[in-house]
Amino acid sequence: MTSVRIQYYALLREQAGMSRETVQSKSTDAAGLYDELRERHGFTLARSQLRVAIDGEFADWSTALVDGAEVVFIPPVAGG
């Protein structure tokens, strides 16, 4: 299990009902982590619709999770 800190924005924050949480994940990469959280929180956005950032930098979904990583899920926003 990997312990990661998660930060949500926009629609994901609404659907998760929280801005942040720390989770114990059995996933090995960012993609698996999102799928896990999507299952738990009922996120409507597909992975192809958002970006993930790990430790302050945009990252690929295949990026391996390491203990203590800070993971941010960022949906695109368009309003103005």
Added chain:
Amino acid sequence: MTVHSFTFSDQPLDLEQLRGSVEDRSCGGYVSFEGWVRDHNDGRQVARLEYEAFEALAVKEGQRIIEEAAYRFGVTQARCVHRIGLLELGQVAVWVGVSTPHRGEAFAACRYIIDEVKHRVPIWKKEYYVDGDSGWVNCERCASAALDSDSHAAHGHHHADHSQDPAVSALARHPQGLVAPDYSRQQILAEVGPLGQSRIRGARVLVIGAGGLGVPVLSYLAGAGVGTLGVMDGDSLDASNLHRQTLYAITDVGRPKALLAADRLRALNPEVDVRPYVEHAALANLAGIAAGYDVIVDCTDNFSAHFVINDVAVTLAKPAVLASVYQYEGQVQVIDTHSACLRCLWPEGARDGTVGNCAEAGVLGPVPGVLGSLQALEVLKVILGIDSPARGAVIIVDLRTLECRRIAARRAADCPAHCAPCAPSPEPETIELALRLPVAGWTVVDVRESAEVAAAPLPGASLHLPLGRLLDDPAQLPEGGRYLCVCARGLRALTAAKALRQNGRVAASLAGGYRLDP
């Protein structure tokens, strides 16, 4: 035929003929104003008057006033004729006629025209008094000329010094550009100074979107003295804009925002060359316009426009400052020739409808205000050559928690904008349907979220598959069917139909979306 004209006449005015020239069957209201030569002024008996004008300049300014009135009040026909030469008592010195669909606008426009003409058009009046004396009076432009001896000389006439006159002091404070802009407060900064100010003055900035983000951008940049400011917006003001778009007034509702903004910005700083474009940004028009600017500011509220602006900026190698908001959050990104662009970051799926805009998701006014202010600041940094952490990154601002986060972004090796810039990707076709659902031969796919469907179900048979689920695997819909994707406004449906077609399905989307209201 529409008449919008300002002219001079050295002959007595034919009022019947003038009235006839603004008659219009589409108008329900006509208001005219006549300015007469009266027999006294300032306690002296007046025998007659003489008007003189610097015609080339005066006609230009007068014409501008008429055009302003036309868009501010929705005037159909508007005309103003001013006399020059010698006039006798009782003669008409100036005539204004306005025709509009409804009377309210006619009164307002007529009043606006005569007031502005009096203030702004360089016309001088010489009064001949009964006692044989005469004098030039009522030259409102002279108040500004008094501040500037060169232009004073350009008046070409002499008049008594009335700079001590309290009425003239009041005029010197009139907002119509009589006071020179003062940039001293920003010039004190080491990063600005006289050199920085001249850079700001030389800068040409195109702001696309004159809404919640655009208003603070435009206001601060005009205030800072940016030399050329383009304002591009194809929308007209809606009453629902006013809680966040503080440049406008409720009486402006229905008028094109680009023109309204231009009007306000010229009043804020007459030194700025403000250029309004009443059109939406598209590849076809934007590249030509943007070529004449140094910095592009994206203040639009939809992904199609964001991507168009991004592509044009990348192609023309112009720095661009992007921002967008969602409820209490916003993102800011500065792109230049070395940094990641929008397409480096966002997959094709990040398109309209996947996350709501202000109209759908709601927004508190100060949120775009803060993000737009950040954009204005970033533009000034670009102009002044001040480095910024918003370059090569996306700055995410959460205004509920007041947290700010920088996510570093690298340029993607396979970015389509950087590889094949400005290659317009064909937009998916949509079917324009005035028909009632369901549509024969098509399976209607409702891609809205469950709560939306529950609140406003579609009549007739439909398949409910929220966009996110559909995008997970578009091939889940059987081959051979014809799919008409439907959502509230047509944007999510567009994304869905495109994904289906990419998976070999026959699909279209309902343009404009499905709304229960007729």
